[in-house]
Amino acid sequence: MKRNHYRRSLVASTLAAGLLLSACGSTNTSQSGNTGGQSAASTSQSSEIIIGTTNEPTSFERNVGGSSGISETTTRNVYEGLTSINEAGEVVNTLAQDITVSEDGLTYTFTLQPDVTFHDGTPLTSKDAAWSISEAISPESKSARASDLRVISDIATPDDQTLVLTLDHKSASLPFFLASVTVVKDGDKENTRDNGTGPYRLVEWVQGDHLTLEANPNYWGEAPKNDGVTFQFFADETAMNNALTTGAVDLVIQQESPDQLATFENNPEFVVTDGNSIKKWVWTFNNKQAPFDDVRVRQALYKAIDRDALLTAVWGDYGKVIGSMPPVSEPWYDESFAEIHAYDPDAAKKLLSEAGAEGLSIDVKYVAGSTQEIIVQQLKSNLADVGVTLNLVPIDDSTWYEDVYTNKDYQTTLMDHNNPRDVLWYANPDFYWQYDNPQVQELKEKSDEASSAEEQTEAIHEISRIIAEEAPSAWLFMAPQIRIAKAGVTGFSPDKNAEPFYVAEIVKAQ
Numbered sequence: 001m002k003r004n005h006y007r008r009s010l011v012a013s014t015l016a017a018g019l020l021l022s023a024c025g026s027t028n029t030s031q032s033g034n035t036g037g038q039s040a041a042s043t044s045q046s047s048e049i050i051i052g053t054t055n056e057p058t059s060f061e062r063n064v065g066g067s068s069g070i071s072e073t074t075t076r077n078v079y080e081g082l083t084s085i086n087e088a089g090e091v092v093n094t095l096a097q098d099i100t101v102s103e104d105g106l107t108y109t110f111t112l113q114p115d116v117t118f119h120d121g122t123p124l125t126s127k128d129a130a131w132s133i134s135e136a137i138s139p140e141s142k143s144a145r146a147s148d149l150r151v152i153s154d155i156a157t158p159d160d161q162t163l164v165l166t167l168d169h170k171s172a173s174l175p176f177f178l179a180s181v182t183v184v185k186d187g188d189k190e191n192t193r194d195n196g197t198g199p200y201r202l203v204e205w206v207q208g209d210h211l212t213l214e215a216n217p218n219y220w221g222e223a224p225k226n227d228g229v230t231f232q233f234f235a236d237e238t239a240m241n242n243a244l245t246t247g248a249v250d251l252v253i254q255q256e257s258p259d260q261l262a263t264f265e266n267n268p269e270f271v272v273t274d275g276n277s278i279k280k281w282v283w284t285f286n287n288k289q290a291p292f293d294d295v296r297v298r299q300a301l302y303k304a305i306d307r308d309a310l311l312t313a314v315w316g317d318y319g320k321v322i323g324s325m326p327p328v329s330e331p332w333y334d335e336s337f338a339e340i341h342a343y344d345p346d347a348a349k350k351l352l353s354e355a356g357a358e359g360l361s362i363d364v365k366y367v368a369g370s371t372q373e374i375i376v377q378q379l380k381s382n383l384a385d386v387g388v389t390l391n392l393v394p395i396d397d398s399t400w401y402e403d404v405y406t407n408k409d410y411q412t413t414l415m416d417h418n419n420p421r422d423v424l425w426y427a428n429p430d431f432y433w434q435y436d437n438p439q440v441q442e443l444k445e446k447s448d449e450a451s452s453a454e455e456q457t458e459a460i461h462e463i464s465r466i467i468a469e470e471a472p473s474a475w476l477f478m479a480p481q482i483r484i485a486k487a488g489v490t491g492f493s494p495d496k497n498a499e500p501f502y503v504a505e506i507v508k509a510q
Contacts, residue, residue: 049229049489049506052240052249054256056208056233058397071499072253073211073231079182079196082110082129082163083175089329089420089497091175095124095183095197105170105449110163116220118185119201126157131186133165133178142406144419145180147428148173151448170449172456176421179498199224199504209233213503224504225491236370241484244270250489250508253501255482256371258316264484274318275494277481278327280417281375283364283474286410288434291357298471300351302341304386310378311477314371318480324468325423327478329497331453332423332461337468348386361389365404366414368394375414375476405432416479420498423460426467435472 057070076084082096093099098111116124135141137149151174154166167174184195196202199221200213214228232249234240237256243249245263255261264270285292285301292298307321320328323338352358364379366372372394380390395403403409413432427444429436443459443466450456467473481496488509493502 047226047508049226049251049503049508050249051229051231051501051503052234052243052252053231053254054234054237054240055254056231057205057211058401060205072501074196074198074202075182075500076198076502077200077213077229077500077504078198078202079184080198081179081181081183083179085176085179085420085498085500087493087495087497087502091179094179095129099175105172106167108165108167108174110165112161112163113220114161116197117218118195118197119216120195121218122185123160124183124197125160125186126163127160127186129163129183130155130157132181132183136181143180144422144425144431145177147430148177148424149181169445172448172450173421173424200229203228222504225507226503229503229506244484244486247486251483251485251492251506253483253492254496255484256369256479257314258318261482269487271485271487271489273481273483273485273494275481275483275496276327276329277478277496278329278418278420278498279479279481279496280322280325280327281371281414281476281479282325282417283375283379283412283414283476284433285412285472285474286408286434287436287472288408289411291355291360292411294355294357295470296351296355297357297360298474299341300348300355300357300386301383301388302471302474303344303351304348304388305379305382305474305476306343307338307476308343310375310382313378314374314477315480318482320478322475322478324464324475325417325426325473326460326464327420329495330421330423331457332464334461334464337464340468341471341474345382345386352386352388358387359389360387361391362411363391363393364412364414365393365395365400365410367397367400372414379414408432408434418496418499421460423464423467426463426472433472435467435470437466437470437472440466 053072055072057073060070080094082094083091084094086092095113095116096110097113100109101107110129112124112126112129118124133149133152133155136143137146137152151167151169151171152165153168156164158164183197188195197220199216199219201216203212203214205211210233211231212228215224215226232243234243237260240252241260241263244252261272265272285298287293311319311321321338323340324334326333352360364376366376376390376392380392383390404413424444425431426435427441440463443463447456447459450459481494483492483494485492486508489506491505491507
């Protein structure tokens, strides 16, 4: 996404429509495959696709947050939910063939797809879906959507094909939230690798190297167009791109910088796509810790950052500066929010003085990586200009998940967020940034009880505005979604409007 040519998604209205999938009545939307990519005159439907990525799962635990690698590789491919988010960002029925909502919006009745089996041959029943949801909302669940799903007060299974959810109050976004719950066998607490219902079986995961999927011959839906997919993991982008140039991989699904694009852009042996993204780089404050419990300090630190210079340092002409959590593709995005705390070192110094917070020394915990290093060095330089010392604390993924996400043991942290509608997490005071604003929480409830897309969009837009003002985080920029494939590799979406990378339609020319 070249700067000033950022492609507005055409799905903004369908995102809003998806939020209101729960409107009174019945829905019957089948899961759609990918419509992106290019067409090829001759393709192989009996081949393995090798995909390069630097985003490896940290574990296969379900109902946890902080590891997009799990969703990227396995959701919709190996594991499925009652609903899912497709490439266009739409909520679609998946294991649910039909969803009926009571007139008062408090009872959801799900009819399951017929003849679905788990990979071990066990038939899917409503008890499996009920158990999976129960696990997602249990007190032990660390799912980022657990608080949203706890609107569910009762789960009933009147027969093997019917699931009934009763809610404490209306939740227009329930079908969206349920997309985060993968359905596994009733009672399966082990993190086994072959308990999904999806179009692929998980063959093996060699940590630090690769994850291999093979097509499921007994899949209930449309069969995959390839025999299998291997996600090849790389420690850095250079190694990944070298593998692409030598033919060791067929496709890389995300570039982290523009440094090596010239190698591929004018080369007929490769195709470079530049699509919509939901990846936001966010510098987040621990809002319960002093001095970040003072809104003036947070606003000052945000105003101290030259986001335009930062984005240029990381992405050159690509990407987009933002001022709140929603990405461009969501209907509550507002470009003007980026100006609320525009770069202003003098204003930053004044706010720090008013808060009695001159001469601060603060830590930033971040997962070590080339992009992260550029960002934290720029932050360090900008903050020094207003008298603030930023101490860099690089850590690995597992430590970040333990220290920051789970234990909330940090002052500030840098993280890229890749989830749709994650602005709603600011209504959860227990989320890792610990932002507690009753007005935002009330607006979240209002959005849940909305009777129209317009009403819901208005409420979430107001949430976005409030957090933009109060700066519980410093939203830096949106990264572009750049994929590179060998010529003839088709069937993948150029966009990323949800975490999963759906692979069942990818083929390569003979």
